[in-house]
Amino acid sequence: xxxxxxxxxxxxxxxxxxxxxxxxxxxxxxxxxxxxxxxxxxxxxxxxxxxxxxxxxxxxxxxxxxxxxxxxxxxxxxxxxxxxxxxxxxxxxxxxxxxxxxxxxxxxxxxxxxxxxxxxxxxxxxxxxxxxxxxxxxxxxxxxxxxxxxxxxxxxxxxxxxxxxxxxxxxxxxxxxxxxxxxxxxxxxxxxxxxxxxxxxxxxxxxxxxxxxxxxxxxxxxxxxxxxxxxxxxxxxxxxxxxxxxxxxxxxxxxxxxxxxxxxxxxxxxxxxxxxxxxxxxxxxxxxxxxxxxxxxxxxxxxxxxxxxxxxxxxxxxxxxxxxxxxxxxxxxxxxxxxxxxxxxxxxxxxxxxxxxxxxxxxxxxxxxxxxxxxxxxxxxxxxxxxxxxxxxxxxxxxxxxxxxxxxxxxxxxxxxxxxxxxxxxxxxxxxxxxxxxxxxxxxxxxxxxxxxxxxxxxxxxxxxxxxxxxxxxxxxxxxxxxxxxxxxxxxxxxxxxxxxxxxxxxxxxxxxxxxxxxxxxxxxxxxxxxxxxxxxxxxxxxxxxxxxxxxxxxxxxxxxxxxxxxxxxxxxxxxxxxxxxxxxxxxxxxxxxxxxxxxxxxxxxxxxxxxxxxxxxxxxxxxxxxxxxxxxxxxxxxxxxxxxxxxxxxxxxxxxxxxxxxxxxxxxxxxx
Amino acid sequence: xxxxxxxxxxxxxxxxxxxxxxxxxxxxxxxxxxxxxxxxxxxxxxxxxxxxxxxxxxxxxxxxxxxxxxxxxxxxxxxxxxxxxxxxxxxxxxxxxxxxxxxxxxxxxxxxxxxxxxxxxxxxxxxxxxxxxxxxxxxxxxxxxxxxxxxxxxxxxxxxxxxxxxxxxxxxxxxxxxxxxxxxxxxxxxxxxxxxxxxxxxxxxxxxxxxxxxxxxxxxxxxxxxxxxxxxxxxxxxxxxxxxxxxxxxxxxxxxxxxxxxxxxxxxxxxxxxxxxxxxxxxxxxxxxxxxxxxxxxxxxxxxxxxxxxxxxxxxxxxxxxxxx
Numbered sequence: 001x002x003x004x005x006x007x008x009x010x011x012x013x014x015x016x017x018x019x020x021x022x023x024x025x026x027x028x029x030x031x032x033x034x035x036x037x038x039x040x041x042x043x044x045x046x047x048x049x050x051x052x053x054x055x056x057x058x059x060x061x062x063x064x065x066x067x068x069x070x071x072x073x074x075x076x077x078x079x080x081x082x083x084x085x086x087x088x089x090x091x092x093x094x095x096x097x098x099x100x101x102x103x104x105x106x107x108x109x110x111x112x113x114x115x116x117x118x119x120x121x122x123x124x125x126x127x128x129x130x131x132x133x134x135x136x137x138x139x140x141x142x143x144x145x146x147x148x149x150x151x152x153x154x155x156x157x158x159x160x161x162x163x164x165x166x167x168x169x170x171x172x173x174x175x176x177x178x179x180x181x182x183x184x185x186x187x188x189x190x191x192x193x194x195x196x197x198x199x200x201x202x203x204x205x206x207x208x209x210x211x212x213x214x215x216x217x218x219x220x221x222x223x224x225x226x227x228x229x230x231x232x233x234x235x236x237x238x239x240x241x242x243x244x245x246x247x248x249x250x251x252x253x254x255x256x257x258x259x260x261x262x263x264x265x266x267x268x269x270x271x272x273x274x275x276x277x278x279x280x281x282x283x284x285x286x287x288x289x290x291x292x293x294x295x296x297x298x299x300x301x302x303x304x305x306x307x308x309x310x311x312x313x314x315x316x317x318x319x320x321x322x323x324x325x326x327x328x329x330x331x332x333x334x335x336x337x338x339x340x341x342x343x344x345x346x347x348x349x350x351x352x353x354x355x356x357x358x359x360x361x362x363x364x365x366x367x368x369x370x371x372x373x374x375x376x377x378x379x380x381x382x383x384x385x386x387x388x389x390x391x392x393x394x395x396x397x398x399x400x401x402x403x404x405x406x407x408x409x410x411x412x413x414x415x416x417x418x419x420x421x422x423x424x425x426x427x428x429x430x431x432x433x434x435x436x437x438x439x440x441x442x443x444x445x446x447x448x449x450x451x452x453x454x455x456x457x458x459x460x461x462x463x464x465x466x467x468x469x470x471x472x473x474x475x476x477x478x479x480x481x482x483x484x485x486x487x488x489x490x491x492x493x494x495x496x497x498x499x500x501x502x503x504x505x506x507x508x509x510x511x512x513x514x515x516x517x518x519x520x521x522x523x524x525x526x527x528x529x530x531x532x533x534x535x536x537x538x539x540x541x542x543x544x545x546x547x548x549x550x551x552x553x554x555x556x557x558x559x560x561x562x563x564x565x566x567x568x569x570x571x572x573x574x575x576x577x578x579x580x581x582x583x584x585x586x587x588x589x590x591x592x593x594x595x596x597x598x599x600x601x602x603x604x605x606x607x608x609x610x611x612x613x614x615x616x617x618x619x620x621x622x623x624x625x626x627x628x629x630x631x632x633x634x635x636x637x638x639x640x641x642x643x644x645x646x647x648x649x650x651x652x653x654x655x656x657x658x659x660x661x662x663x664x665x666x667x668x669x670x671x672x673x
Numbered sequence: 674x675x676x677x678x679x680x681x682x683x684x685x686x687x688x689x690x691x692x693x694x695x696x697x698x699x700x701x702x703x704x705x706x707x708x709x710x711x712x713x714x715x716x717x718x719x720x721x722x723x724x725x726x727x728x729x730x731x732x733x734x735x736x737x738x739x740x741x742x743x744x745x746x747x748x749x750x751x752x753x754x755x756x757x758x759x760x761x762x763x764x765x766x767x768x769x770x771x772x773x774x775x776x777x778x779x780x781x782x783x784x785x786x787x788x789x790x791x792x793x794x795x796x797x798x799x800x801x802x803x804x805x806x807x808x809x810x811x812x813x814x815x816x817x818x819x820x821x822x823x824x825x826x827x828x829x830x831x832x833x834x835x836x837x838x839x840x841x842x843x844x845x846x847x848x849x850x851x852x853x854x855x856x857x858x859x860x861x862x863x864x865x866x867x868x869x870x871x872x873x874x875x876x877x878x879x880x881x882x883x884x885x886x887x888x889x890x891x892x893x894x895x896x897x898x899x900x901x902x903x904x905x906x907x908x909x910x911x912x913x914x915x916x917x918x919x920x921x922x923x924x925x926x927x928x929x930x931x932x933x934x935x936x937x938x939x940x941x942x943x944x945x946x947x948x949x950x951x952x953x954x955x956x957x958x959x960x961x962x963x964x965x966x967x968x969x970x971x972x973x974x975x976x977x978x979x980x981x982x983x984x985x986x987x988x989x990x991x992x993x994x995x996x997x998x
Binding site: 351352354357468470471472473474479 | 844845846847864866867870889890893894897
């Protein structure tokens with residue numbers, strides 16, 4: 001540890017936060033104690049104020065900096081997450097480098113978690129003492145400025161990604177829209193009608209798809225996946241794999257003759273949700289964008305045994321190219337929007353509902369395809385035999401959602417989706433419909449009105465979680481039916497309701513590969529697997545990684561309007577960055593003392609932001625300051641002590657610990673930083 | 674050789690004699706070596722735990738203490754009875770999870786000079802041992818008389834797959850393991866939706882009407898799916914469905930005839946052992962027709978001893994039209 005520098009002049013400011021802090025902490029006591037006992041550490045003034053974050057509170061600090069010549073400022077108030085920026089900006093206004101001001105949390109870490117006033121007051125003093133000793137070692141830091149590449153990468157071509165891409169492209173900047181399926185459109189392209197207005201999903205979606213497909217500012221990369229990402233906000237370098245389509249896009253006119261002539265048919269697990277077929281050379285649906293088909297090589301007769309080539313024979317423009325290889329593209333972008341969407345819960349996991357065992361139990365997505373006029377039954381609602389119309393249909397809500405055995409969260413769309421199903425069944429078959437719900441959740445615009453409408457149509461609602469769907473009949477009238485066993489919690493009785501068809505309203509889940517994708521882009525997931533927002537309320541489309549934004553269901557279940565709003569919001573954030581032309585980065589960064597680095601590479605794989613690289617010829621590690629987010633993981637891991645965290649140097653940390661421990665009783669109060 | 678400490682439980686010596694006999698004849702072919710717990714006692718069945726926890730657990734844990742001190746090279750206790758298995762497993766689990774309970778139980782055991790440290794034994798059911806340790810391949814290899822053409826309703830009952838503390842079963846509602854074992858014998862296995870439903874347990878004693886309904890559902894379910902025979906892993910399930918089937922028929926005015934036997938009995942006949950040695954003929958609802966279906970001759974069950982009515986007959990129940998049942 002270096003010698004203590006000449007004592008700088010420190011000001012201490014203790015906030016009451018109304019009664020949030022002063023209700024538990026003796027604020028005046030802390031103020032007086034700091035004035036008296038921390039004078040030796042350089043404290044020249046100690047004040048308290050009702051609301052330090054108010055303009056008057058900030059002006060108090062600014063005035064002291066100017067008049068008393070303060071060189072360091074310590075504010076004991078709320079968490080730095082809330083107001084660190086406020087007080088650092090105030091200091092900057094008064095001419096003090098913002099990084100010489102520190103916040104001590106005596107609200108979240110003291111008054112909100114303790115009830116004993118004496119102990120809380122002592123703990124506050126300790127924390128203030130620690131920060132006063134620490135701030136002495138703070139150094140003036142300058143923000144980093146990085147230029148921004150105006151191109152943007154949007155990953156995922158569902159409605160959220162399409163919206164984001166269009167907003168940015170219309171703003172005049174270039175977008176690479178990457179989609180791993182052969183067409184953009186996402187889940188919305190599979191639906192028949194959208195709630196609550198019942199407009200045709202394809203009719204409102206396809207114009208957007210076409211616009212994205214032909215937009216001069218959008219490079220559409222379907223049947224493609226992002227393989228690697230390097231760089232940092234403003235300057236990302238992205239490698240994209242364009243999977244071989246085996247169709248030459250320059251020559252193909254999208255006439256569809258190859259699809260028609262292909263003799264091989266397989267079950268379409270993706271677009272048709274497993275209840276329909278597609279050819280081996282295919283476009284997922286008629287309105288696909290782009291119009292070019294792909295050849296599903298693992299299922300193709302030619303790829304399997306070298307014979308067939310029917311598609312090639314009949315193609316009028318010789319566009320079939322069996323020799324096509326995967327292509328790798330490198331693109332440079334300044335910002336990234338992840339709109340990677342969701343997977344559906346696998347209903348087979350709820351074995352008591354019999355999906356996969358009982359033929360006439362369907363999932364909601366299967367049912368969507370069945371209702372769709374271009375689906376496998378041309379829009380007819382039938383049992384698994386493809387012919388018989390059901391006379392009674394049971395729709396079960398919350399399958400896999402709000403269930404501690406599966407997913408705890410509410411998937412938010414299933415109530416409305418189930419109501420839509422009830423309406424469609426009534427309209428197309430006249431069958432009786434039972435809805436089995438735990439709670440009805442219809443909070444958005446015109447949603448509850450739709451619920452009322454479905455009630456008026458005579459749909460029968462049973463409140464209770466279904467225990468079982470079984471084909472084990474107990475009575476004559478149950479024979480040959482699916483029996484839904486449920487506790488009707490409104491009448492307090494067990495009921496057995498025989499139906500012909502069951503639709504399971506399955507919940508949403510994060511993409512199966514969301515963790516890997518998160519790692520690829522340097523963002524993290526919640527315990528459930530959804531991407532974490534920078535702030536769930538105030539910054540829902542940003543992530544903790546600068547320049548990487550999220551939109552749509554990637555961060556949690558959402559309906560179409562919410563996904564579209566998020567796509568637009570993420571685009572607005574990106575446009576804001578592009579228009580600033582350069583970005584300011586927090587200077588809290590790690591750096592390697594190259595003389596001390598032994599080249600052990602322990603830190604190399606720890607960095608969550610891919611900021612660390614190993615320089616082979618020098619056998620040392622370097623940290624890219626623009627990528628580093630200052631988390632400190634590498635600093636703690638370095639066995640040689642060669643990595644220094646700006647703003648969190650060893651001197652600062654040890655001084656802070658020393659300060660905290662000056663008050664012996666603090667140990668018993670369980671001081672935690 | 675797969676060696677286990679064997680806890681037979683009371684029913685194996687009485688009502689589930691067929692289970693015991695058939696287990697004994699397949700031990701050799703399967704390479705099972707069973708060493709019985711010396712001086713074992715009743716596990717308390719399904720009743721005692723709901724009356725008084727400490728004595729109930731002490732009763733069970735005495736067996737665990739005896740098994741643990743028995744000098745063998747294995748630490749796995751195998752019980753063929755579902756109730757015994759679950760009780761042993763529960764005692765082991767809750768003595769560890771609730772240390773205060775463990776202490777009290779050990780205090781009681783100390784009176785007999787015994788002690789049991791929870792977790793020191795592994796407790797398993799016979800069917801789990803056969804499927805997971807011995808394996809379906811070994812079973813298949815021993816089949817000389819495949820049960821081709823016999824339609825089986827596999828009935829696991831409720832106590833083996835639930836609560837499944839050690840997560841040994843593929844599922845708690847529709848586990849497929851017993852189906853696979855029966856398929857390994859060459860039988861045709863129906864997708865029995867009630868395979869883990871309740872047989873009524875001790876309700877036959879305290880509320881027979883409830884038990885009759887549960888038995889009816891199972892038997893009529895198996896019949897509806899056109900099963901020839903039901904197969905079980907549990908002496909209580911077997912007894913309820915077998916011995917109370919005629920009562921159930923009388924109660925509902927039905928005419929079910931659904932034999933229910935232990936899985937080991939079918940394994941034995943598939944291994945070429947003659948049905949009598951495999952315990953056939955001990956059941957009350959005769960399996961003769963079912964076995965005849967695949968060309969096997971089974972002994973006819975002995976006629977139930979005729980119960981002589983005591984005292985004078987009771988008047989009939991109030992007819993329904995007067996508000997009776």
